Structures are given as C-alpha cells and as structure tokens.
Amino acid sequence: MTNSSEISFRQFQQLIRDMYLEKDMARGVDGTFMWLMEEIGELASCLRNGTHEERLGEFADVIAWLTTIANVAGVDLTEAVMKKYGSGCPGCSQFICTCDNAEKP
Amino acid sequence: MTNSSEISFRQFQQLIRDMYLEKDMARGVDGTFMWLMEEIGELASCLRNGTHEERLGEFADVIAWLTTIANVAGVDLTEAVMKKYGSGCPGCSQFICTCDNAEKP
Numbered sequence: 001m002t003n004s005s006e007i008s009f010r011q012f013q014q015l016i017r018d019m020y021l022e023k024d025m026a027r028g029v030d031g032t033f034m035w036l037m038e039e040i041g042e043l044a045s046c047l048r049n050g051t052h053e054e055r056l057g058e059f060a061d062v063i064a065w066l067t068t069i070a071n072v073a074g075v076d077l078t079e080a081v082m083k084k085y086g087s088g089c090p091g092c093s094q095f096i097c098t099c100d101n102a103e104k105p
Numbered sequence: 106m107t108n109s110s111e112i113s114f115r116q117f118q119q120l121i122r123d124m125y126l127e128k129d130m131a132r133g134v135d136g137t138f139m140w141l142m143e144e145i146g147e148l149a150s151c152l153r154n155g156t157h158e159e160r161l162g163e164f165a166d167v168i169a170w171l172t173t174i175a176n177v178a179g180v181d182l183t184e185a186v187m188k189k190y191g192s193g194c195p196g197c198s199q200f201i202c203t204c205d206n207a208e209k210p
Contacts, residue, residue, distance in 0.1 A: 008113045019202045055180050060189035075160050084165035097124050
C-alpha cells in the first residue's frame, strides 16, 4: 500500500482507520484507552528487558493504539504534529531546542 | 521543513532528533518515559474534558515523547510500523481486520 521505506502520518492513520475503525467505534475512547495503557506497559517492560525486534513491535503497537484513539476522537495526527512541532520547539520556537533543561521539553 | 499537509514518520523522527536528542540522551530512557506518562495523563484528561484544539496539542505531545524515546532507544519508527502493520492486521493479516472482537486488536 505504500513504499516500505517511508510512510506518512496521514497514510498510517488511514491504514489503521480502514483496518479497525468499526471495532474502535464500538469500543469507544475509554475502552480503547485501556488497550493503549496495556501496550504502554509492554513497551516499558520491553525497554528494560526486550530485544530490538520486540521493541520495534511494541513501539508499533503503542502508535497503532494511539492512532486508533485519534480516529475515534476525530483528531488528525498530521494536523496535530505539524501545528505543535512543525514550526520548531513549542517552548523556544527553535529547530534545535534551546529551552532551559529544567523546562518541559 | 516539509509540506504542511503531509509528514512522514521518518521526517518527524528526524525533526524530533534534531530538536531534542542532546537533552534526550542526557535524560535517558527512564527519565524520558516519565515525561511520556505525564503527557498520557494529559491526553486522558483532555479526551474527557478538552476542546478539539487541546486534543490536537496533547496527541502531538504524546507522539513527540514516544518518538524521543524511540530515538534514545535506537528504534526506527518507520521500520516499526511497517513491519507490524504494513502487511495488514498482525492478527488476521487482512487490511480490514476480521479478528474476533474478543481478541486483542
């Protein structure tokens, strides 16, 4: 469906929408959020003890569940990331962050 | 730095790498994971009570912190999502999932 070396947020969000939207809508945001949390836990565990291959899988799962929640909530991830990070760091507006280390980013 | 209507995982991961890698490396995976968790909490809150604009911001922040962790852990998000979802649902291998509703996806 796409060049395997490149995939956009728009393409991925559509892929997940096509694959899961019907189930996602039935489950709703709350139920879907529980799955995201489970995957976040698996990612944490994997970052401590997992192999590189396992980490690839867990990152993919977290992104997929996050995308599914965005679909249910009607949020366009491309718009989200471009608006917040497309013009530089939201803290200092630089493309290489110069915020104080104690600050959030 | 990119067409504002389209951004790839590769472009976004590089953007976040350029913007934050030095700080991210100093903080390490554990410290960075704490920030991700804070953003996950803000996303949950926002999904209940936030405006559409606030949700855009929180989704972007969660993706940014997740990407930062991937950078520190040496995980390529493009490879991750393509390997797991690029050939269809990991459960049933279909592009429109046919897994039983009780199953994970």
